[in-house]
Amino acid sequence: MTRRQVILLVALAAFGVIVIPPLVIGHWLGKIPEPLAARPKAVADCNFPANLPPISDLPYPIARLEASLPGPVNVPANRQIYLSGSLTVVSGEDIVVDGSITWSPPDPGSGITLVSLNGDIVINGQVGGSARPPRPPFDTSVRGALAIALGQPGVNGGHIRVIAPRGSIRINGVVEGVPGSAGAWAQAEGTVPWYVRIISSRRIAAVGGQGGAGGDVVLCAAEQITIAGSALAGKGGGATRRNSRPQVNAFARGLNGAGAYARGGPGNDGGDVIFHGLGEGCQIVNSGLVRGGRGGEQERMTALALSSGSSDAEAKGSDGGGGGSIRFEGCRVAEVGIMEAHTGGTGGPADARGGTGKQSRLFAGDSGGDAETKGGDAGPDGARPRIPLITGAIAVGAVADVDAPGGDASATGGNGGAGGLIGAGGSSGASVAQGGAGRRTRTQPPKVEFPPASAGAGKTGATARAALSQGTQ
Numbered sequence: 001m002t003r004r005q006v007i008l009l010v011a012l013a014a015f016g017v018i019v020i021p022p023l024v025i026g027h028w029l030g031k032i033p034e035p036l037a038a039r040p041k042a043v044a045d046c047n048f049p050a051n052l053p054p055i056s057d058l059p060y061p062i063a064r065l066e067a068s069l070p071g072p073v074n075v076p077a078n079r080q081i082y083l084s085g086s087l088t089v090v091s092g093e094d095i096v097v098d099g100s101i102t103w104s105p106p107d108p109g110s111g112i113t114l115v116s117l118n119g120d121i122v123i124n125g126q127v128g129g130s131a132r133p134p135r136p137p138f139d140t141s142v143r144g145a146l147a148i149a150l151g152q153p154g155v156n157g158g159h160i161r162v163i164a165p166r167g168s169i170r171i172n173g174v175v176e177g178v179p180g181s182a183g184a185w186a187q188a189e190g191t192v193p194w195y196v197r198i199i200s201s202r203r204i205a206a207v208g209g210q211g212g213a214g215g216d217v218v219l220c221a222a223e224q225i226t227i228a229g230s231a232l233a234g235k236g237g238g239a240t241r242r243n244s245r246p247q248v249n250a251f252a253r254g255l256n257g258a259g260a261y262a263r264g265g266p267g268n269d270g271g272d273v274i275f276h277g278l279g280e281g282c283q284i285v286n287s288g289l290v291r292g293g294r295g296g297e298q299e300r301m302t303a304l305a306l307s308s309g310s311s312d313a314e315a316k317g318s319d320g321g322g323g324g325s326i327r328f329e330g331c332r333v334a335e336v337g338i339m340e341a342h343t344g345g346t347g348g349p350a351d352a353r354g355g356t357g358k359q360s361r362l363f364a365g366d367s368g369g370d371a372e373t374k375g376g377d378a379g380p381d382g383a384r385p386r387i388p389l390i391t392g393a394i395a396v397g398a399v400a401d402v403d404a405p406g407g408d409a410s411a412t413g414g415n416g417g418a419g420g421l422i423g424a425g426g427s428s429g430a431s432v433a434q435g436g437a438g439r440r441t442r443t444q445p446p447k448v449e450f451p452p453a454s455a456g457a458g459k460t461g462a463t464a465r466a467a468l469s470q471g472t473q
Helices: 003-018 020-030 194-199
Strands: 065-069 073-075 080-083 087-091 095-097 100-103 112-116 121-123 126-130 140-143 148-150 160-164 169-171 174-176 186-190 204-207 217-221 224-227 230-232 248-254 260-263 273-277 283-286 289-291 302-306 313-316 326-329 332-335 338-341 350-353 371-374 386-388 394-396 409-412 431-434 448-450 466-469
Touching: 095 112, 112 126, 121 160, 126 160, 140 148, 148 186, 160 169, 160 174, 169 217, 174 217, 186 204, 217 224, 217 230, 248 313, 260 350, 302 313, 313 409, 326 338, 326 386, 332 386, 350 371, 371 466, 448 466
Parallel strands: 065 087, 073 095, 080 100, 087 112, 095 121, 100 126, 112 160, 121 169, 126 174, 140 186, 148 204, 160 217, 169 224, 174 230, 186 248, 204 260, 217 273, 224 283, 230 289, 248 302, 260 313, 273 326, 283 332, 289 338, 302 350, 313 371, 350 409, 371 431, 431 466
Antiparallel strands: 204 248, 248 260, 260 302, 313 350, 371 409, 386 394, 409 431, 409 466, 431 448
């Protein structure tokens, strides 16, 4: 081996030891985690538990219950049952609900199962639904060096299941699915040491959790399923907020020259309405409304990122969840009525503000930090239902006509720092904003961009322009 080859090998070894590990570490440090996803939704079927504890009559009040009754079950019109957990009732005969069985609010994941082993089920009142949404997970707040806050995901809504394995189902009132709970709020504040900023693009980051999926409405019967009222699947969970920042879902603030990244937790999908035929010739007669659940949405809550110094700020609004639909298994439709999928949820807004450049006593002031935002996109519509008719033909259902705009975006680069004795003021940061795509157009609006402004020869730092981009409809 020649001397030149030895020198080359030594140089390559030094490069591998000195340069490559920091590059690898820097890449790892600069990665921003994705939002924590909710668990997959439980299978919505017609199975129900056997050998439940027997009781002679429903006890009142009922918070949660799993029981079997040999005789008929009747919830009278003047009876309102407010649950906190799940309810499973298996009756040997008919079940009639003239009153209501609801939550206020439900524990996350709670569901209702009503089973008539040998009779029919008639709902003249209300089963499911809630005056208040399920409780979201606890907030996530992280402060300190290299802070990253990941909001916990929401919990999926439980299913509403109405099962008549030898009889029929008639809904004159309302059966409403359980909404998924919202994803948790996230806040991160802290610093990024200078030596970490040299080798990576690490920023202080806050990422909201995904909402839970909306619960399904499952109707299982051997003979006929009649809807004269409404069967509505649960809405997908969106993002939650904190009382101290009522319009913010994810908040990131970089301190002492640190950059910031905020991303709103995405919405989850709405639930489905599912018809199961348990016998030959099972028919569906619908003169009412059957609709999938709406996709989770953010109710105009913002992802907000604030950087400091010359570091950048970036924010991404929450994407809406997809709409739910209607499915048919082993049954045909004699009368269609209104059967429609639902729309996706709205996109959430985003706001980023770059840091102000550092002032210098002698030389030029530092430039301000860049700011970039992207509004959240509206979620996709649920699939148009394919409705099997008794004639053997397939009808295609509609999608609810509801607006779901994309999220707005606002970005303001940081102002330049003041210049010193022999230096000019710093330039401002760039501002780039792009709103989200809405449901009706499905198109992204153009980016609104303002490049850095120069302070010229003046001592005062340049002022950044705010970029605003509205989401499409």
